[in-house]
Amino acid sequence: xxxxxxxxxxxxxxxxxxxxxxxxxxxxxxxxxxxxxxxxxxxxxxxxxxxxxxxxxxxxxxxxxxxxxxxxxxxxxxxxxxxxxxxxxxxxxxxxxxxxxxxxxxxxxxxxxxxxxxxxxxxxxxxxxxxxxxxxxxxxxxxxxxxxxxxxxxxxxxxxxxxxxxxxxxxxxxxxxxxxxxxxxxxxxxxxxxxxxxxxxxxxxxxxxxxxxxxxxxxxxxxxxxxxxxxxxxxxxxxxxxxxxxxxxxxxxxxxxxxxxxxxxxxxxxxxxxxxxxxxxxxxxxx
Amino acid sequence: xxxxxxxxxxxxxxxxxxxxxxxxxxxxxxxxxxxxxxxxxxxxxxxxxxxxxxxxxxxxxxxxxxxxxxxxxxxxxxxxxxxxxxxxxxxxxxxxxxxxxxxxxxxxxxxxxxxxxxxxxxxxxxxxxxxxxxxxxxxxxxxxxxxxxxxxxxxxxxxxxxxxxxxxxxxxxxxxxxxxxxxxxxxxxxxxxxxxxxxxxxxxxxxxxxxxxxxxxxxxxxxxxxxxxxxxxxxxxxxxxxxxxxxxxxxxxxxxxxxxxxxxxxxxxxxxxxxxxxxxxxxxxxxxxxxxxxxxxxxxxxxxxxxxxxxxxxxxxxxxxxxxxxxxxxxxxxxxxxxxxxxxxxxxxxxxxxxxxxxxxxxxxxxxxxxxxxxxxxxxxxxxxxxxxxxxxxxxxxxxxxxxxxxxxxxxxxxxxxxxxxxxxxxxxxxxxxxxxxxxxxxxxxxxxxxxxxxxxxx
Ligand SMILES: Nc1ncnc2c1ncn2[C@@H]1O[C@H](COP(=O)(O)OP(=O)(O)OP(=O)(O)O)[C@@H](O)[C@H]1O
Ligand SMILES: [Mg+2]
Numbered sequence: 081x082x083x084x085x086x087x088x089x090x091x092x093x094x095x096x097x098x099x100x101x102x103x104x105x106x107x108x109x110x111x112x113x114x115x116x117x118x119x120x121x122x123x124x125x126x127x128x129x130x131x132x133x134x135x136x137x138x139x140x141x142x143x144x145x146x147x148x149x150x151x152x153x154x155x156x157x158x159x160x161x162x163x164x165x166x167x168x169x170x171x172x173x174x175x176x177x178x179x180x181x182x183x184x185x186x187x188x189x190x191x192x193x194x195x196x197x198x199x200x201x202x203x204x205x206x207x208x209x210x211x212x213x214x215x216x217x218x219x220x221x222x223x224x225x226x227x228x229x230x231x232x233x234x235x236x237x238x239x240x241x242x243x244x245x246x247x248x249x250x251x252x253x254x255x256x257x258x259x260x261x262x263x264x265x266x267x268x269x270x271x272x273x274x275x276x277x278x279x280x281x282x283x284x285x286x287x288x289x290x291x292x293x294x295x296x297x298x299x300x301x302x303x304x305x306x307x308x309x310x311x312x313x314x315x316x317x318x319x320x321x322x323x324x325x326x327x328x329x330x331x332x333x334x335x336x337x338x339x340x341x342x343x344x345x346x347x348x349x350x351x352x353x354x355x356x357x358x359x360x361x362x363x364x365x366x367x
Numbered sequence: 368x369x370x371x372x373x374x375x376x377x378x379x380x381x382x383x384x385x386x387x388x389x390x391x392x393x394x395x396x397x398x399x400x401x402x403x404x405x406x407x408x409x410x411x412x413x414x415x416x417x418x419x420x421x422x423x424x425x426x427x428x429x430x431x432x433x434x435x436x437x438x439x440x441x442x443x444x445x446x447x448x449x450x451x452x453x454x455x456x457x458x459x460x461x462x463x464x465x466x467x468x469x470x471x472x473x474x475x476x477x478x479x480x481x482x483x484x485x486x487x488x489x490x491x492x493x494x495x496x497x498x499x500x501x502x503x504x505x506x507x508x509x510x511x512x513x514x515x516x517x518x519x520x521x522x523x524x525x526x527x528x529x530x531x532x533x534x535x536x537x538x539x540x541x542x543x544x545x546x547x548x549x550x551x552x553x554x555x556x557x558x559x560x561x562x563x564x565x566x567x568x569x570x571x572x573x574x575x576x577x578x579x580x581x582x583x584x585x586x587x588x589x590x591x592x593x594x595x596x597x598x599x600x601x602x603x604x605x606x607x608x609x610x611x612x613x614x615x616x617x618x619x620x621x622x623x624x625x626x627x628x629x630x631x632x633x634x635x636x637x638x639x640x641x642x643x644x645x646x647x648x649x650x651x652x653x654x655x656x657x658x659x660x661x662x663x664x665x666x667x668x669x670x671x672x673x674x675x676x677x678x679x680x681x682x683x684x685x686x687x688x689x690x691x692x693x694x695x696x697x698x699x700x701x702x703x704x705x706x707x708x709x710x711x712x713x714x715x716x717x718x719x720x721x722x723x724x725x726x727x728x729x730x731x732x733x734x735x736x737x738x739x740x741x742x743x744x745x746x747x748x749x750x751x752x753x754x755x756x757x758x759x760x761x762x763x764x765x766x767x768x769x770x771x772x773x774x775x776x777x778x779x780x781x782x783x784x785x786x787x788x789x790x791x792x793x794x795x796x797x798x799x800x801x802x803x804x805x806x807x808x809x810x811x812x813x814x815x816x817x818x819x820x821x822x823x824x825x826x
Contacts, residue, residue, distance in 0.1 A: 196717070199715065212711065212712070212730070214729070273711070276711075277714070280715060
């Protein structure tokens with residue numbers, strides 16, 4: 081799993097670009113915001129679905145306690161890469177991952193790492209809100225319960241309350257904690273899912289187009305929430321909305337056809353992209 | 368002329384009608400008219416008008432003929448054979464007449480019977496001849512009527528549609544009516560039973576021994592119709608069956624949906640479905656010849672006393688029969704839980720087993736429950752296995768190694784053999800049948816409701 085894939089010539093060319101930009105961006109970040117050490121570091125990550133290669137040699141550093149946005153046209157591999165970070169791709173039989181991904185300096189594809197424990201540290205929020213058909217309380221308590229963080233009782237009540245509070249949902253649901261989570265509105269459900277992810281106290285939260293099923297008001301709430309969460313968590317968000325990327329993220333990565341093209345400060349990428357393809361995508365010329 | 372030949376002739380006439388109708392329409396068309404419908408529809412229209420009324424006529428005629436002839440025959444009999452005689456006696460006389468007419472002579476019948484037999488034979492042949500003539504007349508009239516209506520702007524297409532619609536309606540009404548008829552006969556016979564044995568005694572009595580004396584001088588018990596031991600037998604055996612089928616069916620479904628790869632699934636699933644296709648009588652053999660002796664031997668080796676027809680053998684084999692029900696319903700229910708539920712659980716760091724136990728099964732529960740209820744109603748109504756493998760004595764016991772009897776077994780034994788049809792013993796079968804019907808109906812209704820509610824859940 082840790083061998084680098086160098087069979088694809090076009091992949092190699094792309095990699096060079098990506099590598100250069102990656103290093104540049106990293107240097108720039110380090111210069112301007114010294115307190116943001118690297119949280120996740122990926123090197124030469126390639127992903128295959130059976131015979132088909134979906135990601136080519138992606139190398140990127142993701143800083144701690146910031147929001148990193150993945151942008152790029154549909155099918156370019158954003159979700160695929162995101163799912164590498166918490167090893168959700170392991171649940172897809174035909175999917176294989178090559179390369180190295182480290183979180184806090186530890187290789188997460190090391191055979192000694194248990195993906196189940198890894199996923200407790202790296203939470204995930206999906207495109208469509210997917211609360212379990214259980215009560216709001218049990219939705220939040222599910223993670224802490226399976227990880228033995230807290231038994232039922234006041235300790236659990238506290239976790240549920242703080243998680244809901246951090247997700248900005250507490251005031252809306254505090255009187256109906258034992259009603260089903262599926263009975264909430266779409267935006268509330270998505271914040272419930274965020275609260276559910278927070279409840280296991282992760283370091284990293286991955287969000288795959290978390291607002292694409294929400295209306296503008298619910299979207300604004302979730303964006304506000306993401307902005308607050310970045311003080312505690314490292315957040316990676318996939319989005320199709322340039323405005324959203326600009327509003328919530330500090331750094332952005334642009335993917336194209338399975339290659340990482342450019343990584344930079346979000347402001348800089350949007351005003352002054354280095355690669356022509358990034359420019360075209362941002363200005364809406366394709367994708 | 369046999370009825371099947373008659374049907375063949377009707378079909379042939381309908382074909383002729385089709386060709387005629389089509390030819391008519393084509394002729395209209397070639398003479399420069401614009402047709403509303405294409406010629407084949409004109410053909411179908413004529414064919415339907417030819418075939419349907421004739422077909423219906425034959426059916427009605429067949430249904431009515433014998434009873435009409437019987438009535439005529441009875442009316443023509445001399446008074447000493449009919450006056451002041453019971454209905455049973457008259458039907459005996461009718462039977463004798465028919466036997467004589469068919470050439471089966473027992474001894475020398477009296478002259479009145481001989482004469483009646485002759486009349487009967489001639490009525491029979493007149494009737495069949497009349498049937499043929501009337502049918503053909505109706506068919507030809509149908510052709511003529513339909514052809515007369517054909518015209519360029521005749522809406523043959525819409526008319527054919529309408530006729531077909533009515534045909535479909537009639538078929539579904541027939542199906543419903545048949546069901547109603549069955550229920551009605553069940554209810555009527557049960558009422559007759561309950562007029563002799565009080566409902567409460569039947570439903571709550573603890574003693575079941577339905578043997579009643581056939582002749583007044585016979586020495587036999589008076590008969591007791593407390594059905595609790597029989598109901599208990601059914602419940603007990605069904606419970607044993609569910610005890611076997613529920614874990615095996617559910618777990619195999621979980622394995623197939625969540626663990627097995629495509630190749631294994633494509634082998635195991637059809638194999639499980641084969642279980643559902645085995646005739647229940649084969650399961651019966653299996654229970655009697657293999658399972659029951661095995662349990663008996665095994666029990667004896669442990670020093671236990673096992674009846675040769677143990678509830679365990681019958682229930683266990685019935686459980687095997689029910690496995691495919693449970694597994695296919697559970698399979699559907701678990702597969703229907705959206706992938707996003709699994710993703711959500713995995714992303715929180717749940718293991719596969721935790722995901723299945725805490726997320727998938729609760730979400731799939733209503734569907735599984737629906738399947739289980741249907742399986743229970745299947746188990747309650749199952750007859751063949753228990754007739755072969757369960758006992759005949761109604762014992763109230765919770766020991767699975769003893770023999771118990773079930774509602775279906777009792778119905779079969781009550782109706783088998785020489786019995787008067789209006790004795791409480793025979794009628795008791797209908798009482799049992801009614802209770803059985805009501806309970807499986809209730810189970811099915813509840814099950815379908817549960818399944819339906821669950822389907823709406825992930826819209
Ligand atoms: N489970 C899978 N099996 C096979 N191929 C897959 C699977 N998931 C994704 N792919 C393929 O991998 C490539 C990248 O998919 P991915 O979902 O990562 O794209 P994306 O950038 O997230 O797109 P979108 O913006 O539409 O969500 C696509 O070509 C897709 O067809
Ligand atoms: Mg995606």
